[in-house]
Amino acid sequence: MHLALYVGNSLQRADLITFAAPLITTLAQRLTLIARADEAAMLDDAIGHFQPSPAIHIRRWSQEHSFAAAILTAVQAEQPDLVIVPAFTARATPMNWPRRQLEFTMLGSLPIPFLRVQGRISPIRRIVIASAGGKQSLGCVPLVSQLARACQAEVTILHVASQEPVYFDSFTQQSPLDESIASVLQQLAATFNDLGVRTRLQVARGLVEDTVLAECKYHDVLVIGSHQVTFDDQTPTESWLRALQRLSLQDVTRDLLDRSPIPVLVIQRQQSL
Secondary structure (H helix, E strand, O other): OOEEEOOOOOHHHHHHHHHHHHHHHHHOOOOEEEEEHHHOOHHHHHHHHOOOOOEEEEEEEOOOOOHHHHHHHHHHHOOEEEEEEOOOOEEEEEEEEHHHHHHHHHHOOOOOOEEEEEOOOOOOOEEEOOOOHHHHHHHHHHHHHHHHHOOOOOEEEEOOOOOOOOOOOOOOOOOOOHHHHHHHHHHHHHHHOOOOEEEEEEOOOHHHHHHHHHOOOOEEEEEEEEEEEEOOOOOOOHHHHHHHHHHHHHHHHHHHHHHOOOOOOEEEEHHHO
C-alpha cells in the first residue's frame, strides 16, 4: 500500500506519529511524507521516529506554503492509496475559524480516502463503520479489511434504525430493516468475514450523529463515507432534489468528522445524480 502522511507542524503531530507508526510497519510498501516548504527538517525527524524498513520506498515532499496546498499537490502528484493527516485545529472558535475552514475545504477536496488523526489515540483493535445501508457502503471493504487484518481488529457495522441495539450472529435471522438495506448490511458483513475480518452488525435507533458518536467511545477508528457529486442528464427538479440530499449527507459527514472523539477514516465515493 502507498501511504502518505502530513508530518509538518500541527495540533496533533505527535499523536499522528504514534498512530501511524504501526500502520507503516504493517501496510506500507511506499511512503510519501509531506510538509510545507519551510518545514523540510520535519521530514527527516519523522523518519527518525518511524524507522521504516529499508524495503519501503520513501518520498519526501516539502513544497507549497500552506498545509492545505502541500497536501493537495502531493496527493495529486504521488497518488497514494490513503493519506493520513493530523487535526490542524480544534473545534471552531472565532479565533481559529479561517484556519479550520481551510482545513475542511482541503479535506473535502481530497480525491482519495483520508484518515484524520484526532481525539483519543489508541492501538486499533475495534473499528466502527457508520453505514446508511446503501450499496456504496461496499466500497469501504478493500481499505478497511486491509487495515483490520493488519491490526487484528474487529469491525462493527453500525446502522441507525431501531430503538434498541440488535446483534446478528448469523445472517439468516429476520431483520427489522427495509429489505434492501438489510441485504446490503448482511452482504457487507459477510464480505468482511470472508476476508478473515471478525465482524458484527449493530442496529440502533436515534439521531444519527449522536448515536454514532456515542458508539465511538467503544472503538478506536470511525469509518464514514463522503460523496463527490457529478451530474448526469436529469430534469432540473430531480437534480435539485438529489443535490439537496447529497448536501445533507455531506453535512453529516462533516459534523461527524468535526465531533468524533477518535480518528476518522473517510472513504471518498463518486456519486452520480
